[in-house]
Amino acid sequence: MLELYISAVVFGLGISGILFLVSIGISIGFGLMRIVNMEQMVYYTFGAYLTFALVSATGSFVLGLICGTAAAAVAGFIVETQLLRKVYGKELMFTMVVTFSVFLIGIGIVQYVFGLASKPVGMPFHTIVHMLGAKIPLYRLMVFVIGMLVYVFINLMLNKTIAGKAIRAGIENPDQVRGLGINLGRIFTVTFVIASGLAGFGGALNSPLVGVTPYMGFDMLLFAFITVILGGLGSIKGTLVSALILGQVISVGGTIYAPLAFVGPFMVMFIVILFKPTGLYGVRGRAFGFEE
Amino acid sequence: MDKKPVLMTQGVTKRFGDFVAVDRVDFDLQEKETLGIIGPNGAGKTTFINILSGFYNPEEGHVFHDGKDITHLSAANRVKMGILRTFQLVHVFDNLTVYENLSLSYFRKKENKPFTLKMFFSSLRQPGIASRVQETMEMLELDHLKDEIVGNLPLGSKKRLELAMTFVSDPAVVIFDEPFSGLGDQEIEEVIDVFRKYIHDKTILLIEHKVSKLEEFVDRLAVMHEGRIICCGDCESTLNDPEVRRCYWKLET
Amino acid sequence: MDKLSRYLRGPLTLVVLIVIARYFFPNKMTFLVEITTFSIYIIANDILYGYMGMVSFGQPFYLGVGAYASAIYLAHIGNNILVAIALALLMGLIAGLILGPAFIRLRGDYFALINAATCAMGLFLVEKILYPITRGDDGLWYRSRMHATPLLDLRKPDQFFWFAMIVLFVVMIWYTWLDRSAMGASFRAIKVNENKMKFLGYDTFKIRWTGYTLMCILAALAGSMYAINYGFVNPSITEPARAAEVLVATLLGGAGSVYGPFFGTFAFLGLKDLVSTFVSRWELAVGVLTIIVCFKFSGGVWGTIQTIGAKIRSRGKASAQSAT
Ligand SMILES: Nc1ncnc2c1ncn2[C@@H]1O[C@H](COP(=O)(O)OP(=O)(O)OP(=O)(O)O)[C@@H](O)[C@H]1O
Ligand SMILES: [Mg+2]
Numbered sequence: 111m112l113e114l115y116i117s118a119v120v121f122g123l124g125i126s127g128i129l130f131l132v133s134i135g136i137s138i139g140f141g142l143m144r145i146v147n148m149e150q151m152v153y154y155t156f157g158a159y160l161t162f163a164l165v166s167a168t169g170s171f172v173l174g175l176i177c178g179t180a181a182a183a184v185a186g187f188i189v190e191t192q193l194l195r196k197v198y199g200k201e202l203m204f205t206m207v208v209t210f211s212v213f214l215i216g217i218g219i220v221q222y223v224f225g226l227a228s229k230p231v232g233m234p235f236h237t238i239v240h241m242l243g244a245k246i247p248l249y250r251l252m253v254f255v256i257g258m259l260v261y262v263f264i265n266l267m268l269n270k271t272i273a274g275k276a277i278r279a280g281i282e283n284p285d286q287v288r289g290l291g292i293n294l295g296r297i298f299t300v301t302f303v304i305a306s307g308l309a310g311f312g313g314a315l316n317s318p319l320v321g322v323t324p325y326m327g328f329d330m331l332l333f334a335f336i337t338v339i340l341g342g343l344g345s346i347k348g349t350l351v352s353a354l355i356l357g358q359v360i361s362v363g364g365t366i367y368a369p370l371a372f373v374g375p376f377m378v379m380f381i382v383i384l385f386k387p388t389g390l391y392g393v394r395g396r397a398f399g400f401e402e
Numbered sequence: 403m404d405k406k407p408v409l410m411t412q413g414v415t416k417r418f419g420d421f422v423a424v425d426r427v428d429f430d431l432q433e434k435e436t437l438g439i440i441g442p443n444g445a446g447k448t449t450f451i452n453i454l455s456g457f458y459n460p461e462e463g464h465v466f467h468d469g470k471d472i473t474h475l476s477a478a479n480r481v482k483m484g485i486l487r488t489f490q491l492v493h494v495f496d497n498l499t500v501y502e503n504l505s506l507s508y509f510r511k512k513e514n515k516p517f518t519l520k521m522f523f524s525s526l527r528q529p530g531i532a533s534r535v536q537e538t539m540e541m542l543e544l545d546h547l548k549d550e551i552v553g554n555l556p557l558g559s560k561k562r563l564e565l566a567m568t569f570v571s572d573p574a575v576v577i578f579d580e581p582f583s584g585l586g587d588q589e590i591e592e593v594i595d596v597f598r599k600y601i602h603d604k605t606i607l608l609i610e611h612k613v614s615k616l617e618e619f620v621d622r623l624a625v626m627h628e629g630r631i632i633c634c635g636d637c638e639s640t641l642n643d644p645e646v647r648r649c650y651w652k653l654e655t
Numbered sequence: 656m657d658k659l660s661r662y663l664r665g666p667l668t669l670v671v672l673i674v675i676a677r678y679f680f681p682n683k684m685t686f687l688v689e690i691t692t693f694s695i696y697i698i699a700n701d702i703l704y705g706y707m708g709m710v711s712f713g714q715p716f717y718l719g720v721g722a723y724a725s726a727i728y729l730a731h732i733g734n735n736i737l738v739a740i741a742l743a744l745l746m747g748l749i750a751g752l753i754l755g756p757a758f759i760r761l762r763g764d765y766f767a768l769i770n771a772a773t774c775a776m777g778l779f780l781v782e783k784i785l786y787p788i789t790r791g792d793d794g795l796w797y798r799s800r801m802h803a804t805p806l807l808d809l810r811k812p813d814q815f816f817w818f819a820m821i822v823l824f825v826v827m828i829w830y831t832w833l834d835r836s837a838m839g840a841s842f843r844a845i846k847v848n849e850n851k852m853k854f855l856g857y858d859t860f861k862i863r864w865t866g867y868t869l870m871c872i873l874a875a876l877a878g879s880m881y882a883i884n885y886g887f888v889n890p891s892i893t894e895p896a897r898a899a900e901v902l903v904a905t906l907l908g909g910a911g912s913v914y915g916p917f918f919g920t921f922a923f924l925g926l927k928d929l930v931s932t933f934v935s936r937w938e939l940a941v942g943v944l945t946i947i948v949c950f951k952f953s954g955g956v957w958g959t960i961q962t963i964g965a966k967i968r969s970r971g972k973a974s975a976q977s978a979t
Contacts (some may be wrong), residue, residue, distance in 0.1 A: 218939025481856030625895035
């Protein structure tokens with residue numbers, strides 16, 4: 111019995127890692143650019159599909175991981191420079207509709223190239239570690255550790271590098287940064303490419319666990335939404351905390367009562383939102399148009 | 403004094419983080435008087451109005467209306483008591499016509515409820531509303547713009563519209579937050595004309611940057627500086643007050 | 656009398672045009688009914704988005720509420736189609752009253768996202784959790800259980816067509832009225848400046864709540880019409896992926912106008928029909944279409960028609976002036 115829960119906790123940690131990676135872009139995108147980039151899951155899907163393609167062609171998962179991340183970053187670069195630039199500063203609703211369309215186009219492209227059927231991706235390794243009597247796939251632990259490393263890395267970058275400081279200042283006060291003569295456009299692009307790369311990386315890491323289908327982005331989008339809403343849009347720490355919570359809710363909750371894996375996250379979000387409409391760590395604004 | 407205070411505050415304080423924007427302000431507005439508050443940028447004037455009108459709750463202190471404590475009353479309910487305000491940055495409905503803006507304002511007054519399902523069944527063109535709106539539009543020389551979409555109007559007209567939206571419902575107390583800000587000289591004259599016509603026998607709180615435009619109207623003048631009201635009295639004595647001279651005048655010259 | 660005709664003229668013209676279209680293209684009747692039903696669904700979203708400025712990525716959920724309310728009644732409980740429709744409206748009302756207070760307090764972006772999440776939940780509910788009642792992906796089939804209704808037999812497609820026309824007519828009159836009522840003006844006012852509305856003394860929360868509930872009821876009505884017209888319902892009706900269609904059709908028609916939703920639906924379903932004969936998957940087409948509409952035709956079809964109309968009129972005026 112205990113083993114069951116231990117392995118559920120570890121599974122949950124793995125899920126948290128993925129959730130964090132794929133949601134961070136939505137959260138930062140909102141904090142910095144004031145857009146809700148719904149198309150993040152395109153990068154997630156691209157990352158997963160490239161991994162699938164490379165693993166089936168060459169058998170090398172690491173190569174798939176690298177190329178998946180790179181392809182997602184490139185896609186993010188194209189979308190940002192060609193389209194999103196035109197929507198910064200427009201009303202939130204407009205940006206959501208535009209980015210959602212990009213998402214649909216991305217799905218369309220994936221369907222066109224890879225077809226509709228879902229496909230499995232081979233695990234890079236099947237190592238099992240024993241922990242208090244529970245058998246735990248090392249891969250899931252690794253996914254979690256990677257997620258945490260990314261968090262640490264992002265924090266280091268934001269706090270230690272000049273570009274990072276500019277990004278952080280930009281999140282806190284975009285006008286001020288503009289006033290300092292910093293090229294916000296370039297900061298946006300860099301941030302966006304990193305965020306989409308991370309989403310692609312998340313997709314690549316997740317592909318052996320869930321396989322790939324053109325609609326995988328839709329399923330993940332839901333969880334990514336819940337993660338950022340729960341954590342609070344614009345907060346990196348909030349995203350991490352809520353990813354950790356949701357991972358456990360999905361995994362442990364699902365072990366206790368199967369439907370909780372799906373309903374649980376929703377319920378947690380719903381309850382939190384009722385009491386704190388901006389999520390756990392969200393700050394800015396209260397409700398529609400309340401900001402003076 | 404035989405007049406009674408309509409609006410009164412006792413020690414209201416509002417902080418933003420560590421910064422004290424409004425600092426233990428005691429203030430009163432008498433019936434049928436025009437009171438001006440002047441003060442430099444960032445003195446806390448707008449924040450103070452926000453407390454009076456129910457936009458913020460103060461951290462300390464109380465707000466009274468006719469002797470009743472309204473510190474925690476919602477904005478809509480204060481409007482129901484007849485306390486209306488305007489905004490420093492003009493607030494009108496850009497996607498509606500001038501007529502709709504005004505009639506929406508008057509409709510609430512007519513029903514005297516923050517919300518009623520009657521809104522479904524009532525046309526804004528009904529005679530009872532139209533006549534009053536027409537009257538107000540004529541007073542503020544807006545009638546030729548009646549069916550214009552407000553978003554297309556110049557700022558001066560929008561400011562006048564915002565004033566009209568308060569006048570139309572004949573409020574007991576009006577708080578104007580810098581009604582002249584952002585306007586050109588010609589437009590300021592127009593607004594001043596409106597005030598000349600409207601302002602007697604009404605209870606009014608006027609916020610301004612500079613004293614020059616107010617002197618003509620106000621019965622009393624208060625000076626706000628770094629969140630405090632440092633002096634309040636009739637125009638002349640306020641302007642000659644030593645503390646005002648020290649804190650405010652040097653900024654004004 | 657003159658006043659009344661102002662509200663009747665537009666809706667009547669619309670319905671007459673559809674009826675004429677039906678007799679000219681008899682084999683397109685299903686398509687016309689589809690447009691009618693879908694445009695009611697879009698009107699629902701337009702109240703939310705076009706009037707009050709709230710984007711929801713979960714509209715299929717509200718459609719599903721109505722569809723499943725009718726379907727469950729017809730499949731398990733009763734046989735009366737009119738009761739099924741009434742039940743759907745009631746469920747829409749209840750959904751609006753219950754979910755409203757939780758949702759409309761949220762900021763715009765959270766609102767959009769939480770609706771998407773709700774929609775996914777709804778799908779999961781009808782697919783898995785309520786399987787014994789909804790039969791999951793197999794869907795509910797109840798055509799044979801529906802009893803004939805008096806006057807118009809809604810089981811027969813050609814009579815259902817007339818029913819749809821009546822519903823459209825009534826909804827359009829109501830919508831025209833709403834547009835001109837104090838409520839409609841409040842909706843539009845809230846969209847641009849909620850604070851000002853508050854400081855005019857309105858309870859903006861209740862106004863939003865009302866609009867949201869109206870949306871729920873109308874969407875449920877559309878869902879119920881789908882359920883009865885098709886004689887079966889399956890979970891695909893509440894699929895979150897289809898939320899995009901709603902936004903596209905709303906934008907395509909021109910948000911926040913009385914006739915926008917209808918023209919948007921017409922254009923959208925027409926294009927989809929056309930596109931699907933060439934490419935099998937709609938996502939790509941819908942995505943590209945939305946982006947084009949967003950950037951190039953911000954007024955939508957109806958907005959464009961109006962601009963052209965205004966141009967012609969002003970040209971007419973100019974020529975009349977130069978003639979005198
Ligand atoms: N929401 C807020 N959060 C943080 N600080 C605020 C907020 N609103 C106002 N302040 C600060 O409070 C101080 C007082 O602001 P306020 O707007 O009341 O000044 P004011 O007297 O109206 O000035 P002005 O003449 O520029 O309108 C300012 O320093 C401002 O920066
Ligand atoms: Mg101010």
